[in-house]
Amino acid sequence: MDVSSGAMIPLIKKLGSLLVDEYNLEKRVKKGVKSLITELKMMHAVLRKIGAKPPEQFDEEVLIWAGKVRELSYHMEDAVDAFIVRVEDVGHDHGSTNMKNKVKKFLKRVTKLFTKGKALHQISDDIEEAQRLAKELGDLCQRYMIEAQANSSGDAIDPRLKAVYKDVTELVGIDHVRDELIKKLCDSNERSKEHLRTISIVGFGGLGKTTLAKAVYDKIKVEFDSVAFVSVSRNPDMTNIFKKLLYELDKGKYATINEATRDEGQLLDELRIFLQDRRYLIVIDDICDEEAWEFIKCAFSDNCLGSRVMTTTRIGSISKACCSSGDDIIYQMKPLTDDDSKRLFYKRIFLQGSKCPDELEQVCREILKKCGGVPLAIITIASILATNRQDQHIKPKYQWENILVSIGRGLTEGGSTKDMQRILSFSYYDLPSHLKTCLLYLSIFPEDSEIRRDRLIWMWIAEGFVQGGKQETTLFELGESYFNELANRNLIQPIYLDVEGRTGACRVHDMVLDLLCFLSSEENFVTIIDGTQQSKPISHCKIHRLSFQNSMSDLTTHRVNATNMSQVRSVILLRTYIDLIQTISHFQVLRVLDLEGCNLGKNLHHTDLRVLPVGIGDMASLEELTGVLMDGPSVINKELGKLIKLRVLDLIWNGHDESVCNSLVVSLGNLRKMQSLTIYSHGSARFDVSWDDFVPTPELRAIEFHRCTTTLPRWVNLSSFPLLSSMNITVNMVRPEVDFQILGKLPALRSLMLGVNKVQHTRVEMFVVGANAFPCLRVCKFFRFLTGPSMFPRGAMPRLVILRFSARALDIASGDQDVSMGHLPSLQQVTVYLWVEKGSSSDKCKKEADVVLRHAADTHPNRPNLET
Incomplete structure (x- = not known):
């Protein structure tokens, strides 16, 4: 889609x-x-x-x-x-x-x-x-x-031209970065100094890549025989680009080049001949197509005269393609510092030498925080707030506050924002159609949201945005490639790595979110209800995706009921009162019901999630249901088994009724398309149930059980889970000789987190699994029971990168427990929780154990990072 x-x-x-x-x-x-x-x-x-x-x-x-x-x-x-x-x-x-x-x-x-x-x-x-x-x-x-x-x-004038011809006196915070890049370009050893070098400036739209490249270009161009600065369009015309380059390099010789009827090959030959005996500086601005760069760079031969090429791009993979030599440099564009952001903002709004009035300082700080150091955003917002230079009156505080509220919600208006939207939209319209949809879906989340990668991918899949590719590629893997490509294009900001070292979550910059909300509203793609006066009216339009954001105390449910809900596919509740969930009965084609953003926290007993409406079982298109609280014989228990298309289910159990637990297990057995199942037993809740009769679907890829089973269930085996890649489970008791034999045979398992509810003191002995166990495991974490690397023989866990385990400090210090790690060839990170017996020698014992562990890590070929 x-x-x-x-x-x-x-x-x-x-x-x-x-x-x-x-x-x-x-x-x-x-x-x-x-x-x-x-x-x-x-x-x-x-x-x-x-x-x-x-x-x-x-x-x-x-x-x-x-x-x-x-x-x-x-x-x-x-x-x-x-x-x-x-x-x-x-x-x-x-x-x-x-x-x-x-x-x-x-x-x-x-x-x-x-x-x-x-x-x-x-x-x-x-x-x-x-x-x-x-x-x-x-x-x-x-x-x-x-x-x-x-x-x-x-067609409007390209707003990037303003960056090329910007007056140097208007620039703020660029001198240091400009000089840093000049030093990187020009200072090198004697051998590499004469060879052609490329520097690529990469970052998302509005960070000032073009402005920085032009500042460097203007500063050093006098040192070169021939220079050119050429911007590339979204749909590059090679003939036009080569003509621009020739004209810029010698305006006299190539004054009539645009009238010439030469093909690309002839123009390329002309460029190579012209540059072969000249020291040249060329800037290729805003490259968004790798194939175009591969063609353009054919013109730049290394004539050993110290020539330099600069490129700017919004796409990480293109910057890497530009810098294929060891002497080439990729420069990741950074936002302005807080001080430079303030200087730029004040310079645009207040008269020279004027200070920000005291009553505006707080709102000013909040606006700058939303701008996130992006020069284009700061200039744009400042232009809206700036007064006529002849009129020394400053706009009233309420106007500043209105602007603050509108940033990141697609509601900023006026000619001043058009340039910003157009520059950012270059990145959007440059995307393949399927990535446009996936990116636009992010407008369903409010500003500053930390959006978990897996959660987002499953939502894309449920909506039908991820369509099957190669037969051997799962929908989730394909969705993961979509996520990575958006990060590569700097349209989402990775914010932390998961246990496998992959990007675990992302955030969207407020200025990008502002564009997405604007486009989403124009296309009637997502409808946002946040209780403010600036929410778009929804009473007369069909709604496809609905995002409830913030406290809804001023929003009556009749306003929602009055809308046409027949085509709603996603409902997401964020920072929202749960009683609005009663209107779910209107959503007959719902695919995503995401309650994860509701702040359940410590006050689970105050929410009304337990009373999901009668009829939810009739929502036969539902594919994702997350954040659902259950604490008794509710409707969800009776109707859950009817949701036969469900792929993702995330339940929070907060009850004590054994019969309800059993009926829930029966319902789960009917969900044959389930790929991700999470059950979390909250607080003092008891999930007392026998899982023996449960027959899981072989489609399962991820299981997360917290305090839901006494031991590892019997149905966890190779025949049940050929595709299972992630397991996070806590039990009452680990049975090492049984459990690890079973888990070690799961062919697709990549991440294993296994823990016990109460500390288990019996130590796992050596070699409880065979030499071919855990063939794909990359992350292995054990909690609250004693174990160590010695339980895995050479040949097991060949791909293990991260290991976490618990051990007695005394056993390690005395040599009673072997902690050598050399048989785990891919190991990069080890975390050991040392159990120390109480007594006067406990500190000494811990230090001695630490020395032994560090020696084991230091003698490993990879020298993995060790934490104790």
Whole structure:
């Protein structure tokens, strides 16, 4: 799915699936489906062209037409999903063995056969209606000659030109960085000094890459024979770029180059000849295509005259491609310091030498915090607040506060913000269509959110944004590659690494979020309700994704009920009163219900999550349900097993009823598409249940159980979990000789965290697993029981990077426990929790154990980092 074409891609795939025999469609209906698929494919091609460029470049009728086509795709996908769910539910067998239940099930199946007949009739009507609407839209396209061609008259001046021609007196905080880069470019050993060197400046839009490159260029260009500064467009034209380079290098010789009819090869040859005996300095600004760079760099031969090339880019992988030599330099652009940010802000707003009034200092600090040291953001916001230079009055405080509230919510208005939005939008419109959608989805989160990678990827998958790629690649792995590419393009900010050393979460810069919220609102992609006056009215528009943010005390539920909820696919509640969840019964095609942002914390008993509404089991399209509190015989227990499409489930147990636990386990057994399951037993709650009869789905990739089982369940084995990659489980007792033999055979396990609820003093002896155990494990952490590296023989855990275990300091200090690590060849990080017996010699014992451990780490070929 991509934002420009709504649900068109998954819809076409799902319509194709209706043609298989199992759905028993009439020939007439099948013919209609085939015709509709052809029509939708043509429309999708047009929508993709429209989505590749900013909306202001198209006539209004084009945008209206595109919006209607998108709504058709959403409506039709919902109809197909509803049909498939009804048909699949008819054949769904929950595996009951009780004779009384079998009779009930037989009678229920007879009833459902009539339901299937109704479903066939309904889908036939829906397809006919969709054909009619598609024909009408096709006729509109012809009648008004709608074409996906951008208006050339709508093209605005490239705002990047302002950075190239900025007066040096306007720059703040750039001198030190400029001089640092000049030193890197020009100071080197004698041998490398004469060779061609490249420096690439990388960072997201608005950080001042072009401004910095131009400052360096202006400072040192007199030292070179020929110089050129050329900006690259989003869709680079090599012929035009080579002509610009030639003209910049010698304006006299190439005054008429733009009139020449030379091809790319001829121009490239001309460039190489011109540069072969000259010391040159060339800046290629804002490269966003690696293939374009590979072509451009062919012009830059190393003539051993000390020539230099600078590039700027928003994409990390392109900066690496620019710097292929060992002498080349990648410079990661940094935000302005707090002091420089303040200087730039004050310089733009207040008269020379004037101070910020006392009553504005606090709001000023908060505005600068949101700008995050991004020069473009600071200048833009300052331009909104700046007064006429002849008018020495400062704008009132309430106007400053209004601006503060609007930043990061897509609500900043006025001509001053247009340049900022256009510069940031270069990165957005440069994305492939599927990444545009994934990025825009981030507008569902409020500013300053720490967004966990796995949580976000599962939400993308549930929404249908991640469509299957290569057969050997799972949807989650594909979603992970989407996440990494957004980070590579500096559109999201990684904020910490997970246990495997991968980016565990991200944040979106407020200025980028501002753009995303603006675009999302324009496309009716996400609707945000935060109780402020600036929330977009929602009473007359269809809603596709709904984000409740902040306290909702001033928002009445009737406002939500009055809206059209028939197409809502995601609901996320953040910092929100839980009683609004009662309106969930309106959301019949919901795919994501995320309650994780509700602050459950220490006050679980005060929330109303336990009373999820009757009918949640009818939300058959739901694929993610997170943050749900359960503490008794609630509706969710009875209806959970009906959510047969569920992929991600995150439950918090806060009760003591054994029968409810057992019924929950039965319901979980019906969820055959589950890929991530988390159950957390909160506080003093008891999850007393036998898991022996539970038959897990082999689709599971991640399990997280906290205080939910006495020992490792019997169903944890190779045949049950061929795909399981992450397990985090706490039990009452670890049985080393049994548990590690089982876990060591899981072929895909990459991360294992195993702990006990109470300290277990029995030490695990050597070699409890075979030499081929844990073939893929990269992270292994043990909590509250005694163990060590010696339990794994040579050959086991060949890929282990991170190890954490507990041991008695006395056992290590006395040599009674072997802590050598050389048999774990990939080890990089070791954490050891030393248990120290009380007594006068405890400190000495701990120090001696520490010495032994450090010797073991130092003698390992990798010299892993050790913490005790």
